[in-house]
Amino acid sequence: MTTPACGHADPAAAVTPGADGCQDSLATGGRWEHLRRCATCGHVGCSDRSPNRHATAHFARTGHPVIQSFEPGEDWWWCYVDEVAFELPGAPSYAHS
Numbered sequence: 001m002t003t004p005a006c007g008h009a010d011p012a013a014a015v016t017p018g019a020d021g022c023q024d025s026l027a028t029g030g031r032w033e034h035l036r037r038c039a040t041c042g043h044v045g046c047s048d049r050s051p052n053r054h055a056t057a058h059f060a061r062t063g064h065p066v067i068q069s070f071e072p073g074e075d076w077w078w079c080y081v082d083e084v085a086f087e088l089p090g091a092p093s094y095a096h097s
């Protein structure tokens with residue numbers, strides 16, 4: 001078992017996604033490219049390839065450090081504090097429909 005270089009992620013935490021699309025883009029009528037789920041509160045935001053980068057904006061606003069890809073078939077995690085990508089074997093995986 002490899003220990004991720006980040007101490008912010010909890011493999012046992014099951015945080016239900018708050019929406020099936022970027023919550024901020026849905027609220028403003030914007031569009032997005034890819035989705036990320038906040039591992040702290042379940043906020044769903046759009047990636048840095050999206051026009052409004054709501055996942056990163058969520059971190060800037062709340063300080064929630066870790067996101068997981070919300071894309072089908074992707075399980076990687078990213079920590080904004082440590083600036084490291086990693087995988088978390090055994091952790092729940094979520095994806096939009």
Ligand SMILES: [Zn+2]
Binds near residue numbers: 006082
């Ligand atoms: Zn970290």
Ligand SMILES: [Zn+2]
Binds near residue numbers: 030045053
């Ligand atoms: Zn968005």
Ligand SMILES: [Zn+2]
Binds near residue numbers: 058
């Ligand atoms: Zn959050």
